[in-house]
Amino acid sequence: xxxxxxxxxxxxxxxxxxGNTVGVPPGFTAAAAMLLHGASSTRTTPVTGEPRAPYxxxxxxxxxxxxxxxxxxxQGCLVTVVEGMRIERQLGKCKVDE
Amino acid sequence: xxxxxxxxxxxxxxxxxxxxxxxxxxxxxxxxxDEQPEPGGQIYRGIERLAATRSRHLELLGPDYALGLExxxxxxxxSIEYLSGTQVWQVEPAGRIFxxxxxxxxxxxxxxxxxxxxxxxxxxxxxxxxxxxVLTCGAGQTVLKANGLAPKGRFVLAGCGPLLLLLAAxxxxxxxxxxxxxxxxFNRWAAAPHLLGFLGAPAYLIKGLGLLRELKAASIPIHNVxxxxxxxxxxxxAVEFVCNGAARTIEVDTVFLHQGVVPxxxxxxxxxxxxxxxxxxxxxxxxxxxxxxxxxAAVLVAGDAGGIVGAKGAEFMGLIAxxxxxxxxxxxxxxxxxxxxxxxxxxxxxxRAARPFLDHLYRPEQRWIAPPExxxxxxxxEEVRAGEIRRLVTEQNCPGPNQLKSFVRCGMGPCQGxxxxxxxxxxxxxxxxxxxxxxxxxxxxxxxxxxxxxDLATLDxxxxxxxxxx
Numbered sequence: 001x002x003x004x005x006x007x008x009x010x011x012x013x014x015x016x017x018x019g020n021t022v023g024v025p026p027g028f029t030a031a032a033a034m035l036l037h038g039a040s041s042t043r044t045t046p047v048t049g050e051p052r053a054p055y056x057x058x059x060x061x062x063x064x065x066x067x068x069x070x071x072x073x074x075q076g077c078l079v080t081v082v083e084g085m086r087i088e089r090q091l092g093k094c095k096v097d098e
Numbered sequence: 099x100x101x102x103x104x105x106x107x108x109x110x111x112x113x114x115x116x117x118x119x120x121x122x123x124x125x126x127x128x129x130x131x132d133e134q135p136e137p138g139g140q141i142y143r144g145i146e147r148l149a150a151t152r153s154r155h156l157e158l159l160g161p162d163y164a165l166g167l168e169x170x171x172x173x174x175x176x177s178i179e180y181l182s183g184t185q186v187w188q189v190e191p192a193g194r195i196f197x198x199x200x201x202x203x204x205x206x207x208x209x210x211x212x213x214x215x216x217x218x219x220x221x222x223x224x225x226x227x228x229x230x231x232v233l234t235c236g237a238g239q240t241v242l243k244a245n246g247l248a249p250k251g252r253f254v255l256a257g258c259g260p261l262l263l264l265l266a267a268x269x270x271x272x273x274x275x276x277x278x279x280x281x282x283x284f285n286r287w288a289a290a291p292h293l294l295g296f297l298g299a300p301a302y303l304i305k306g307l308g309l310l311r312e313l314k315a316a317s318i319p320i321h322n323v324x325x326x327x328x329x330x331x332x333x334x335x336a337v338e339f340v341c342n343g344a345a346r347t348i349e350v351d352t353v354f355l356h357q358g359v360v361p362x363x364x365x366x367x368x369x370x371x372x373x374x375x376x377x378x379x380x381x382x383x384x385x386x387x388x389x390x391x392x393x394x395a396a397v398l399v400a401g402d403a404g405g406i407v408g409a410k411g412a413e414f415m416g417l418i419a420x421x422x423x424x425x426x427x428x429x430x431x432x433x434x435x436x437x438x439x440x441x442x443x444x445x446x447x448x449x450r451a452a453r454p455f456l457d458h459l460y461r462p463e464q465r466w467i468a469p470p471e472x473x474x475x476x477x478x479x480e481e482v483r484a485g486e487i488r489r490l491v492t493e494q495n496c497p498g499p500n501q502l503k504s505f506v507r508c509g510m511g512p513c514q515g516x517x518x519x520x521x522x523x524x525x526x527x528x529x530x531x532x533x534x535x536x537x538x539x540x541x542x543x544x545x546x547x548x549x550x551x552x553d554l555a556t557l558d559x560x561x562x563x564x565x566x567x568x
Contacts, residue, residue, distance in 0.1 A: 001351065002248065003250045007246075027144065035241060052228060056237050058140050061513055
């Protein structure tokens with residue numbers, strides 16, 4: 001859906017987006033990494049299962065809720081990537097581990 | 099808990115940064131809490147990193163964005179405490195602030211609290227606005243500034259307002275051309291009587307005309323549309339619109355929506371500040387005095403959160419509010435504060451005088467505020483549709499937004515009404531045939547940001563000796 005402009009620096013941080021190992025520039029948020037490398041839909045709603053994706057990218061809409069390093073319901077647009085981060089789509093309601 | 103700060107500033111956008119610089123000059127012990135990893139707010143988002151790592155993009159984004167560098171430098175140089183990456187989830191009227199930083203919860207105490215959470219984009223509930231591939235123009239600009247990302251494939255910008263044209267021009271400068279701009283609102287006759295004030299801040303006119311010229315030179319069509327919908331199954335595939343009476347369809351991969359900005363108001367509402375409805379800007383503003391003091395004695399508001407004034411206006415408001423806090427704390431005399439803020443007040447008045455023209459020009463019509471199509475989603479989180487809200491008001495006598503919560507959970511999802519609040523109150527007012535001010539707003543309660551039980555467990559709360567033992 002999105003691509004990097006030319007003149008971006010070459011430095012990359014390795015993250016895992018839905019299981020795929022990819023590189024993103026430093027300073028990226030998890031939601032930006034999804035826009036660059038993820039599927040078009042980053043979650044499905046708990047109410048009807050509709051597909052959704054990042055919408056505001058500034059922390060107000062909560063559409064980019066995703067699973068980060070195994071932790072569900074994270075606002076992907078507010079989490080800066082670090083080396084080895086696992087970023088995953090969130091499907092429907094989250095469950096509490098027994 | 100550490101010592102009590104004189105002033106806590108929430109938000110490090112232009113208002114918060116300017117306030118911090120002034121507060122430090124007036125020797126207030128000041129702490130600034132902000133959600134982002136770097137200062138700048140949304141308007142100057144990512145400016146430090148961008149200047150350091152891909153300075154060529156500064157030219158593409160334009161001189162207004164580059165202005166932020168000056169302010170962030172002054173902010174960094176001022177002697178204040180700056181907590182970046184910090185989410186404030188509760189502010190108590192007496193000055194206690196609860197926050198979360200690096201996965202640890204914290205509390206701090208301040209005598210005065212200046213809230214400067216800025217603006218957010220007005221909701222634009224049109225058919226298909228929840229589809230993947232639909233983002234706000236602000237989001238498009240954020241990833242451009244912060245990440246150097248631009249949309250792939252065909253895209254349109256739809257709605258109205260300066261940001262719509264600015265994003266189109268910025269992307270065009272990057273060689274990424276929109277297929278079309280679909281303008282939903284352009285009230286030239288309503289705006290005309292306010293032209294004089296607008297010309298008082300001539301930079302606006304020069305910039306606006308410059309953007310239009312740029313878009314024209316790039317042959318980007320601007321269509322004035324009377325109907326607009328986004329179509330797609332699992333993502334946006336096309337936009338349908340009516341232009342000059344003719345129905346048209348354009349295939350797209352991405353859609354950017356925008357119809358102006360409104361105060362980012364959940365923090366102000368959670369503090370129970372008195373608000374008033376602004377019928378031109380079609381949003382609530384906290385009631386403030388000329389210095390930014392709110393209805394709660396410990397609280398001041400600066401920047402767009404106090405009513406839309408733009409980045410420059412926000413800076414002046416921040417500076418003025420910091421001076422007011424210093425006066426209230428007895429750190430400077432009233433006369434000295436007058437002297438220090440005289441220029442800022444004059445400049446702020448000029449900025450304010452320019453707003454009515456823009457506010458009227460881009461004041462969205464009813465159909466873009468209260469969706470006429472019954473299937474259009476209003477509350478994105480709980481998936482409450484326009485027809486359902488109308489039915490509840492007209493058939494079930496649902497009188498206000500808080501009752502709407504009880505009926506269908508409208509406004510009770512993760513975003514806590516941020517993306518549906520204004521739509522809901524406008525729709526209820528329309529269906530009841532009363533002014534919005536009579537309908538009120540959602541009762542916003544803390545926590546205003548999600549907080550886990552684990553976060554709460556990390557709180558270092560001093561033992562209370564008045565605890566009741568059961």
